[in-house]
Amino acid sequence: MKITLNVDGRKRDVEAPPDAALLFVLRNDLGVNGPKFGCGLAQCGACTVLVDGQPARSCSLPVQSVEGAKIETPAGLRGEDGSPSPLQKAFLEEQAAQCGYCTSGMIMTATAFLRENDNPTDQEVRKAMDGNLCRCGSHNRIVRAILRAAKEVA
Numbered sequence: 001m002k003i004t005l006n007v008d009g010r011k012r013d014v015e016a017p018p019d020a021a022l023l024f025v026l027r028n029d030l031g032v033n034g035p036k037f038g039c040g041l042a043q044c045g046a047c048t049v050l051v052d053g054q055p056a057r058s059c060s061l062p063v064q065s066v067e068g069a070k071i072e073t074p075a076g077l078r079g080e081d082g083s084p085s086p087l088q089k090a091f092l093e094e095q096a097a098q099c100g101y102c103t104s105g106m107i108m109t110a111t112a113f114l115r116e117n118d119n120p121t122d123q124e125v126r127k128a129m130d131g132n133l134c135r136c137g138s139h140n141r142i143v144r145a146i147l148r149a150a151k152e153v154a
């Protein structure tokens with residue numbers, strides 16, 4: 001069926017089965033390859049996007065269910081001149097990615113979190129990021145990056 005998605009502020013028309021996972025439609029049909037396929041079971045967070053501002057696991061989200069919703073991915077967080085968001089910049093500065101596979105999902109979850117809490121404690125960040133897994137063990141650098149971004153935009 002024909003579905004119109006709102007991805008990073010752009011309307012995108014796509015032909016897809018209504019139960020196709022949003023992740024595959026983004027990556028394979030629309031070329032939006034920030035969100036990654038990790039577990040495919042809504043367990044790891046690598047595929048996280050924001051749907052109407054809330055983190056969602058796009059590997060397990062039927063595309064039809066998000067028609068008309070505002071979908072955000074890392075590409076949409078950049079400034080109009082292509083510059084990274086303060087959080088993306090903080091990830092670079094803290095070298096918070098090792099292989100980088102989890103980074104997209106980490107950034108989306110943390111973006112939603114920082115919109116709700118712009119002055120978090122270390123513990124609050126750790127709790128917010130609990131469901132996003134990093135097999136490289138970069139968690140401490142990721143937490144530092146999120147705290148750094150919070151300080152820089154405060």
Ligand code: FES
Pocket residue numbers: 036037038039040041042043044045046047048057058059060
């Ligand atoms: S790939 Fe979606 S949660 Fe792991």
Ligand code: FES
Pocket residue numbers: 096097098099100101102103133134135136137138
């Ligand atoms: S940096 Fe490799 S999975 Fe997180």
